[in-house]
Amino acid sequence: MEKIYLCLAHMSGKEQGYIQEAFDTNWVVPLGPNVNAFEDELEKFVRRVDESQAVGSLSKGVDNKKIVALSAGTAAVHLGLIMLGVGKGDEVICQSFTFAASANPIVYQGATPVFVDSEPGTYNIDPQLLEEAIKDRILKTGKKPKAIIPVYLYGMPARLDEIMEIANRYEIPVLEDAAEGFGSRYKGMMCGTFGAYGVMSFNGNKMITTSGGGALICPGEEAKQKVMFYATQAREAYPYYQHEKIGYNYRMSNICAGIGRGQMTVADSHIAHHKWLHQQYVEQLADIDAITVHSAPEEYMDSNYWLTTIRLEGEDACFDKVLDVQKFLDERGIETRPLWKPMHLQPVYKDAPSYVNGVAESLFNRGLCLPSGPCVGQEQQKHIIDSFNEYFKK
């Protein structure tokens, strides 16, 4: 059997047609018909509401949301922070349990990240600790954090009712890092549409890919125009090159957007496959007491299950055992990976303020991501389950 990877890109077959079109019409530039069409499709996608799940109307203004396609999800985080006015000397609250790309752009802006730990149900930012952090930062610095970045780790929605209530009460805007939560829903609404801005990523390993790319979900047309201005070197409207602000070269190319258009034709089936795989893992690993498959803690949280994760249970659960399981599976051609190492434990962020309850660290020490993409079929999954049984029942 061929090696089973964590999450490989998977093409629909339509991608090359859109790329060919770009070549035929010589739109080989970071704008063009594929970019516009991809943005339109993403806009329709994020505006979709599952009425059967729409218990609340938290996601106000979803019909006004606009999309800007960018060169990376990291660029989307960066531009979101710029739009929220984050600058030198500011603080931004960021979920600690995440990939470094959620936090690094805070530093690009000369601001300081303040890391907040997770709660055990969703693995995402703990609302209670979030409020404690806000109060303490106000007390210590005399001013409010400039933004809050929750993350939808492995696709799981965060506790958005609580987070948005706190953010609204303190009047701090939310920048949702939905890079892993493409198509995940909370009470029927798409993740990424709850806060002021939302981040999408189309990196090679994400739910859909443009080989590399991202997008920023904006609150409306005016914001979209401003994001595009910053993403294209901040050129002012003059007949010559006039610059009054610092800009970036962050726009998506028309070639990559062609891949994105092809991927949009299979986005729903990709998501369905990831969910199906998760359900299989839940059922077939159920009788191994030493592991738990992580699932949504509330029925109104509709995770895309971008990656299914497990955690080791019992007294001997520790990081060495995680590595041992990883090695055992690797020898059987199965790629797995420990969960994200929390930012407050990263050497590069050792001096950043952090509000910690031990949840992320404990999950990092006990967790493992399992192969979850469209390339994992029934046969591959059986091999994975058999290998788990072999390891834990030996």
Ligand SMILES: *Cc1c(COP(=O)(O)O)cnc(C)c1O
């Ligand atoms: C992938 C990812 C990003 C960054 O996206 P890129 O497109 O790789 O720049 C940001 N945040 C999280 C949580 C991610 O997983």
